[in-house]
Amino acid sequence: MSYEQLTSPIRVGVLGFGGLGQAASRVLAPKGEMIWVAAADREGYAYVSEGLNPDVCIAAYQSHGSVGYLEPGGTLSDRSIHDLIKQASVDGYFLALPNLPNTFIASVVSQFIESGWQGVLVDAIKRTSAVEQLLGLKQPLAAAGITYMTGCGATPGLLTAAAALAAQSYAEIHSVKITFGVGIANWEAYRSTIREDIAHLPGYSVEKARVMTDEEVETLLDRTNGILTLENMEHADDLILELAGICSSSCVKVGGVVDTRNPKKPLSTNVQVTGRTFEGKISTHTFTLGDETSMAANVCSPAFGYLKAGIALHRRGIYGLFTAAEIMPQFVK
Numbered sequence: 001m002s003y004e005q006l007t008s009p010i011r012v013g014v015l016g017f018g019g020l021g022q023a024a025s026r027v028l029a030p031k032g033e034m035i036w037v038a039a040a041d042r043e044g045y046a047y048v049s050e051g052l053n054p055d056v057c058i059a060a061y062q063s064h065g066s067v068g069y070l071e072p073g074g075t076l077s078d079r080s081i082h083d084l085i086k087q088a089s090v091d092g093y094f095l096a097l098p099n100l101p102n103t104f105i106a107s108v109v110s111q112f113i114e115s116g117w118q119g120v121l122v123d124a125i126k127r128t129s130a131v132e133q134l135l136g137l138k139q140p141l142a143a144a145g146i147t148y149m150t151g152c153g154a155t156p157g158l159l160t161a162a163a164a165l166a167a168q169s170y171a172e173i174h175s176v177k178i179t180f181g182v183g184i185a186n187w188e189a190y191r192s193t194i195r196e197d198i199a200h201l202p203g204y205s206v207e208k209a210r211v212m213t214d215e216e217v218e219t220l221l222d223r224t225n226g227i228l229t230l231e232n233m234e235h236a237d238d239l240i241l242e243l244a245g246i247c248s249s250s251c252v253k254v255g256g257v258v259d260t261r262n263p264k265k266p267l268s269t270n271v272q273v274t275g276r277t278f279e280g281k282i283s284t285h286t287f288t289l290g291d292e293t294s295m296a297a298n299v300c301s302p303a304f305g306y307l308k309a310g311i312a313l314h315r316r317g318i319y320g321l322f323t324a325a326e327i328m329p330q331f332v333k
């Protein structure tokens with residue numbers, strides 16, 4: 001799709017209106033090529049065909065607990081995603097949903113397939129096993145006329161794509177090492193992200209983290225001074241880079257440090273790609289994100305870049321499942 005062909009703004013929905021969902025609404029606000037028309041959370045949804053106002057939606061969510069309280073445009077529902085899909089006219093959805101349990105996003109995708117809706121879906125899913133479930137839906141997605149972009153946040157996402165690009169200098173890739181630093185002022189702003197990170201700690205699992213009460217999370221964070229140190233994470237960057245033919249998944253390592261009490265990053269997020277050039281030289285490319293860029297900026301903005309790329313594919317009749325390393329994101333104006 002060339003820029004000229006984009007005649008009307010892409011109509012965007014955001015599923016999940018927690019930390020990332022709210023940030024997504026703010027990322028979209030100044031864009032001319034996209035218009036944010038729909039949102040859903042656990043208790044309800046909001047749909048306004050002419051566009052939603054982030055400030056008003058965030059205020060409704062923060063004061064009452066759901067965008068379903070928005071007036072006008074809000075509806076309370078315990079089947080919010082199902083009801084929204086049926087009612088709204090949306091070209092593409094960003095799934096800013098928790099993947100708790102680890103099968104949740106795949107179940108939402110099945111719901112889309114069954115609904116008969118056609119368009120583009122983008123996720124910022126993290127676990128390898130979660131992307132594997134989506135791979136199993138590749139054919140049903142294609143048959144349903146859905147273009148699905150998976151792993152399109154920061155990691156997997158921006159950093160995986162950067163690794164795919166960096167790999168081009170080499171004849172052989174030896175390792176891809178992703179190290180992220182995240183600083184957030186308080187864990188409550190990103191409850192699911194923190195729970196999913198806890199699930200990677202030794203002695204924890206997705207199920208164990210999912211059922212932890214907020215008090216139990218706080219007790220754990222008190223013990224660690226608010227810091228989560230994560231190593232050898234089960235992160236889909238490995239599968240995504242293997243699927244893209246860049247290296248075997250065993251060459252990819254992901255870890256990081258999350259400070260839940262300080263918006264300053266504890267370390268600079270980076271990806272290091274080591275390989276051998278055609279002349280036999282071993283070298284490492286390093287791509288480092290600016291420390292001022294937040295997790296929200298590095299997840300939501302790429303997600304919409306991939307959504308725009310997905311729309312270009314969809315308009316050409318190309319459906320199915322694509323990863324962040326397979327398709328170049330497009331810049332959204």
Ligand code: NAD
Binds near residue numbers: 124125153295
């Ligand atoms: P959050 O806990 O702040 O918000 C989750 C939202 O989802 C809430 O609004 C909740 O009401 C809604 N929700 C929960 N169940 C629902 C249901 N059944 N139907 C409709 N809505 C429902 O979450 P967050 O911290 O913003 O994280 C969202 C996701 O983003 C997590 O899965 C996290 O792992 C992922 N993430 C990815 C990256 C990346 O780089 N790829 C980085 C950060 C976070």
